Amino acid sequence: MKIGKVTGSVWATRKADCLSGQTFLVVETSTEQLVAADQVGAGTGDLVLLATGTTAARYCLDAPIDAAVVAILDQEGKHVST
Amino acid sequence: MKIGKVTGSVWATRKADCLSGQTFLVVETSTEQLVAADQVGAGTGDLVLLATGTTAARYCLDAPIDAAVVAILDQEGKHVST
């Protein structure tokens, strides 16, 4: 997974039927910007874990989705030496 | 998914049988150019959501496709802080 920060969301009136009811968050990682389906109630400013690829699709009831927010990181509990 | 802008389309007379009837749009993201199967009626200039990988293939009736346009973004309704 990748670590990213939620920076906003997008709306689409015209979309594939199976995408109805999904919330799409814009997430910035250190290298790219992705749009991911939210399943954990994340909001702007949250640091999140992104799962991408087929894994994300399965997680989202087989909708045509290739990225999902699967966790909100505990920022105080994050100890990363870089 | 990635956000991209539709910049045109491509035609192919010689192609895999299972690709017949598909419309292929050229979509530019911030980092690359892709050709994606259109399932939502997008046109040149539209800002769209691209699903890539196996997810796109499944969405397109198992044709040999690795990218699909799955939504047209509401440009007024887009609130992205970058």
Added chain:
Amino acid sequence: MKIGKVTGSVWATRKADCLSGQTFLVVETSTEQLVAADQVGAGTGDLVLLATGTTAARYCLDAPIDAAVVAILDQEGKHVST
């Protein structure tokens, strides 16, 4: 999918059994060089559509293949505004 140009082919005497009978084309995209299984009779100089990932494998009878040429673009019929 990505647009690429066929620049040659490769041969391999020692290979996985399930790869026998496949033609492998070298294809250059705007960003990388790939080797793809040919299923549409493409040749050097052709502008082609490349499908990558699991999709390509399925298209090639489940051989260990991760890229396939799935269409030859009609160059006159290509209208891409960039």
Added chain:
Amino acid sequence: MKIGKVTGSVWATRKADCLSGQTFLVVETSTEQLVAADQVGAGTGDLVLLATGTTAARYCLDAPIDAAVVAILDQEGKHVST
């Protein structure tokens, strides 16, 4: 697979149910930073093999995971000419 070095770990209180009980390691490869599920007991400083994509998901009991640490490299036994 990619070779990476474990540099830390992350915690998440709010996460997808199926992620409970997983340990998530931060792993640095030569090109990027990933978060991977640990299945072999790796710790900070270990040189590890990372499997990514659907493969990692299957290895982790179908949780929404796209990267897993699948081996700890024997550093003395590593002979790589570059």
Added chain:
Amino acid sequence: MKIGKVTGSVWATRKADCLSGQTFLVVETSTEQLVAADQVGAGTGDLVLLATGTTAARYCLDAPIDAAVVAILDQEGKHVST
């Protein structure tokens, strides 16, 4: 697939059970370094074809593997115009 050159191998005593008996080669492509399961008896210096992603996993009896060496290129028989 990608073309790469075998530059060495790696050993791991602590690894996922399903990886036992696999040989892991370090392969350099034009853009990155990967570790791939060898199924064709390749050795250091060989020019090989790499299959990546789920395809590689399936080829290796569903072990948690995301890259496999699937062919050794005939270097004399390689005609690539670049």
